Amino acid sequence: MLVTLVAILCNGQLCLEKVVTTSEQSGITMSDCTVHGQIGIADWMAKGPYHEWKLQRYKCVLGKYVPKNEA
Numbered sequence: 001m002l003v004t005l006v007a008i009l010c011n012g013q014l015c016l017e018k019v020v021t022t023s024e025q026s027g028i029t030m031s032d033c034t035v036h037g038q039i040g041i042a043d044w045m046a047k048g049p050y051h052e053w054k055l056q057r058y059k060c061v062l063g064k065y066v067p068k069n070e071a
Contacts, residue, residue, distance in 0.1 A: 003030050004065040007041045009053040017067035020044045020058075033060035 003023040009016055020041055021028060028040075037058050045051050 001030075002063050003028055003033050004061045004063070005033050005037050005040060005058065006061055006065055006067065007044070007050075007058050008056045009045075009050055010056045011053045015056060018050070019065060019067060022064075030060055030062070 001023070005020040005022070005028065007018050007020050009018060020037075021044070023029065026040075037060060038055075041055055041058055045053065045055065
């Protein structure tokens with residue numbers, strides 16, 4: 001079953017959703033995602049272009065997820 005870890009990031013008034021990883025990419029399970037999702041997002045943010053953004057929240061979604069700003 002495909003699991004997608006999605007971060008909701010904000011920089012001032014601008015907020016967007018970004019897919020951090022999927023179970024196809026990293027082998028995460030739904031329980032891994034819900035328990036350890038913040039750790040994975042912190043590492044992802046530190047290494048990517050969003051290190052100045054603030055994590056508003058995150059969600060673990062069953063199946064493929066298309067962020068709202070990309071739909």
